[in-house]
Amino acid sequence: MFIDIDCTQQKKYDQNAYGDYFLSSRNKDTGKLAAVLSDGLGSGIKANILSCMTATMLLKFIEADADIQSVCEIVMNALPVCRVRKISYATFSAFDCNDEGFARIVEEGNPQFVWVREGEVMDAVARVVTSATFPNRHMQIYNIKLELGDRLIFCSDGVTQAGLGSPALKLGLRREGLIEFLLKKLQDQPDISSRDLAKLIVNCAKGNEVDKKARDDISAVSIYCRQPRESLIFTGPPYHADKDNACAYVFKRFTGKKAICGGTTANILARELHIPVEAQILTNAGSLPPVSKMKGVDLVTEGILTLTRACEYLEETEAVTHNDAAGQLVKFFLESDCINFMVGAKLNQAHYDPNMPIEIEIRKNIIKKIAKLLETKYIKTVNIKYI
Amino acid sequence: MNTITVKLCLGTACYVMGSSHLQDLVDIIPDRFGDRVVIAGHNCLNLCTSNGEHAESPYVKIDDEIISNATIEKVLDHIEKKL
Numbered sequence: 001m002f003i004d005i006d007c008t009q010q011k012k013y014d015q016n017a018y019g020d021y022f023l024s025s026r027n028k029d030t031g032k033l034a035a036v037l038s039d040g041l042g043s044g045i046k047a048n049i050l051s052c053m054t055a056t057m058l059l060k061f062i063e064a065d066a067d068i069q070s071v072c073e074i075v076m077n078a079l080p081v082c083r084v085r086k087i088s089y090a091t092f093s094a095f096d097c098n099d100e101g102f103a104r105i106v107e108e109g110n111p112q113f114v115w116v117r118e119g120e121v122m123d124a125v126a127r128v129v130t131s132a133t134f135p136n137r138h139m140q141i142y143n144i145k146l147e148l149g150d151r152l153i154f155c156s157d158g159v160t161q162a163g164l165g166s167p168a169l170k171l172g173l174r175r176e177g178l179i180e181f182l183l184k185k186l187q188d189q190p191d192i193s194s195r196d197l198a199k200l201i202v203n204c205a206k207g208n209e210v211d212k213k214a215r216d217d218i219s220a221v222s223i224y225c226r227q228p229r230e231s232l233i234f235t236g237p238p239y240h241a242d243k244d245n246a247c248a249y250v251f252k253r254f255t256g257k258k259a260i261c262g263g264t265t266a267n268i269l270a271r272e273l274h275i276p277v278e279a280q281i282l283t284n285a286g287s288l289p290p291v292s293k294m295k296g297v298d299l300v301t302e303g304i305l306t307l308t309r310a311c312e313y314l315e316e317t318e319a320v321t322h323n324d325a326a327g328q329l330v331k332f333f334l335e336s337d338c339i340n341f342m343v344g345a346k347l348n349q350a351h352y353d354p355n356m357p358i359e360i361e362i363r364k365n366i367i368k369k370i371a372k373l374l375e376t377k378y379i380k381t382v383n384i385k386y387i
Numbered sequence: 388m389n390t391i392t393v394k395l396c397l398g399t400a401c402y403v404m405g406s407s408h409l410q411d412l413v414d415i416i417p418d419r420f421g422d423r424v425v426i427a428g429h430n431c432l433n434l435c436t437s438n439g440e441h442a443e444s445p446y447v448k449i450d451d452e453i454i455s456n457a458t459i460e461k462v463l464d465h466i467e468k469k470l
Binding site for chain 2: 262263264266267277279280287289290292300302303304305348349350351353355356357358360
């Protein structure tokens with residue numbers, strides 16, 4: 001079972017910093033996934049600092065399997081006190097789950113999460129623990145077992161209070177409104193990815209606000225337990241040419257989505273598998289070589305330049321859609337859960353000609369960089385095999 | 388009437404060394420030669436690796452003739468001569 005997790009955020013309309021903070025990590029060895037969503041008191045920079053501190057501390061403690069109750073006390077005591085309100089405050093939802101689906105959730109102050117199984121909302125029973133130092137703060141602790149197909153939605157109150165005071169939603173969207181929206185969307189698109197669902201929730205919340213202006217920071221975290229979507233990227237010719245044929249057949253037999261990054265690599269596969277690479281359509285698709293077409297392959301691009309640009313896109317903080325070959329490659333990555341790279345170690349000497357007007361990165365390095373981003377920022381499972 | 392096929396190499400080395408600009412030929416060639424010349428991109432003509440000398444990108448193939456250090460003018464000249 002693979003846990004597909006993603007978060008979408010929208011900052012308050014008159015602020016330049018997000019007041020909610022989301023962090024997650026996946027332990028490669030144990031398969032444990034940990035995530036925290038925190039909403040800082042107020043908005044803007046102050047809220048950003050409070051929620052960032054809360055999320056960062058909580059994530060570290062959860063990763064280390066620390067006792068959750070004492071952890072929450074430490075975090076609450078560590079936050080700076082607001083000069084205006086004389087309190088220190090950041091709400092949070094913390095989640096961790098192993099690869100068998102045993103999940104632990106702790107909430108303090110955030111709207112209660114929504115758990116959906118087969119189109120119905122599940123009831124989760126909470127154990128309530130009151131803070132020793134802050135008697136008005138209560139933590140809800142849940143232990144649940146997730147099954148394949150289950151979804152969890154966490155959000156900040158920016159979602160449940162969206163549209164507050166408007167004629168249509170006097171009390172805001174509320175948890176009931178969110179549930180209604182969710183069930184409808186899941187009925188229409190049962191296989192929707194976490195990324196797309198989180199986006200839809202934030203758009204729904206923003207759409208319900210008066211003048212469509214976010215009156216508070218809005219965050220939605222979507223978790224989806226699914227069969228992993230596997231993909232394979234073949235980039236670079238094998239170091240020993242006599243392995244071309246074997247590698248080509250590994251690529252052919254792979255059952256998930258497939259991409260080729262590299263002109264020579266595409267030629268090798270075309271030769272070994274007797275599948276022609278269709279000439280590229282010369283369209284003005286940004287400053288990168290265009291994509292090619294090959295039967296049975298989902299995406300064929302040029303190599304290093306496209307990979308380098310894709311890496312830059314993955315580093316961007318705002319989720320922007322790019323239409324060039326690198327943008328299509330990023331889309332390919334993000335629509336996969338488990339990404340396998342077959343990286344040919346052969347170098348093209350021509351790339352290191354001192355007359356080249358730009359410096360061309362070594363394939364191995366750029367793949368390592370992309371893999372790290374996919375693992376840490378996008379919480380994907382990545383395997384690299386050098387050939 | 389014989390048609391001429393022009394293949395632009397859009398592999399990494401050629402692209403960086405100038406074939407990105409050669410893509411303008413997609414508009415220029417039909418304007419000047421109509422349907423007597425067919426132009427297409429190629430993901431890699433494998434010339435930068437097989438040619439020993441690496442400094443001769445970008446490459447363009449006009450039928451079986453290889454043009455190294457290709458520029459728009461050079462490609463148009465070759466086509467004129469062939470026609």
